[in-house]
Amino acid sequence: MNLKKIITIATLVVITGLLIYGGILANQIFSKNTKFSQTEVYVFVPTGSTYEEVKKIIEPFVDNMDRFEMVANKRSYPENVKSGRFLFTKGMNSYQLVKALRSNIPVKLAFNNQERLEDFAVRVSSQIEPDSLMLMNTFKDSLFLKENGFTEENVFAMFIPNTYEVYWNISAVKFRDKMIKEYHSFWNKERIAKASAQGLTPVEATILASIVHKESVKKDERPRIAGVYLNRLKIGMPLQADPTVIYAIKKKDNDFDQVIKRVFYNDLFLTSPYNTYKVIGLPPGPIAMPDVTALDAVLDPEKHNFIYFCASVERFGYHEFAATLPEHNVNAAKYADWINSQGVNR
Structure with a gap:
């Protein structure tokens, strides 16, 4: 067998190997990798979560975690975990799942007809990440009350019932600041x-x-x-x-x-x-x-x-x-x- 033929065969072997590897890689990246029956599900990643914690959160919805991890590593996701509310749709592949975990979906936060500030805090905390105690402490912050002319008794007047678009992982302070902005917008x-x-x-x-x-x-x-x-x-x-x-x-x-x-x-x-x-x-x-x-x-x-x-x-x-x-x-x-x-x- 002459050298030219050997080179040709070697080249074909390499190309074949690359095609096989490419096919395997494409399968890893682009084949379906979800296992829930609903059309869509939301996953919630708390503030400060690590990559290992995210894997535990999404595991019930991901069919093959090895395939997900392979893509996540190639996309540098473990070093760039984001908190928030993320949408998975049925039939997503690993690439789409990683991409979804980088797209924080806002919440349509609604409230009305609450009787007390405490009830309001519970209602809001059921829709965003901060708990009711964090919200109450923020609403009753003495400096905030003084700067905005409220008291602990009347700060409840600040909240105008409506539907607002916020991110699930909004902080208690940022939520309060949004509400005072909406208050001033209403009271034109x-x-x-x-x-x-x-x-x-x-x-x-x-x-x-x-x-x-x-x-x-x-x-x-x-x-x-x-x-x-x-x-x-x-x-x-x-x-x-x-x-x-x-x-x-x-x-x-x-x-x-x-x-x-x-x-x-x-x-x-x-x-x-x-x-x-x-x-x-x-x-x-x-x-x-x-x-x-x-x-x-x-x-x-x-x-x-x-x-x-x-x-x-x-x-x-x-x-x-x-x-x-x-x-x-x-x-x-x-x-x-x-x-x-x-x-x-x-």
Whole structure:
């Protein structure tokens, strides 16, 4: 066999070997490497995770970890682990899995109708990485409160119910900073001017809106209820809002899970800064997270001369309004008779 033929055969052997290796490599990189039945799954990599920890997190979803590791090493992933929320789709190959672990997917974080700051922190912590304690400590940071004109009692007014796009691994501080930015965006010059026209600051408007929110689920009635409370404030009359008494009872009992359907006469004497039967003016903080319709009701209240209102027995969910105490007493008596007939004891 001459030298030329030997070189030719050797070359063919090398090429064949390279093709075989290339095929093996392509199979390692581009063949399907998932083992979940869903169309897609999200994996969460906590802040500070190591490569070994990431492997444990994704192992339930990866069919062949050796193939994944081979690609991860070639793509320098072990030295560049990222925290966050990542999307795996059914049928991804190893290359796509590594690529997915470098693309942090935002969370559509939503909240509304929370009763307390503590409830809000729990709600938010179920959607992002920081836990509720971290969030609470951040919200109540004394320097933050001072710089932004809040107190521990009224900082709850900062949070405007909506849906926000954030990264799952956002820090508690960055989340808080985003919320204060959204707060200032909501309370633009127009809304601040409307609040001022009612004799209120944005925080005071939010506190009153929280009462309006709790007083009625009927959005079309909220501007009229807001008008009643604003009329009372203008004449120095106590707000006498039953929802504040209910909040005061729950706060006293440290039990916000209890359901209170009825306020009794003796409840009106409960000593609490949230009991607006005893305290003139607004309570020290919101009694709930008001939605935007309740806020708008306070900013654009119905103009009228009503001072009193109570639940209607003829239009359930709505209220009967009165300008004088005798008129109100007639409406209140109807409601008292109805609720007694229902046997509602608390």
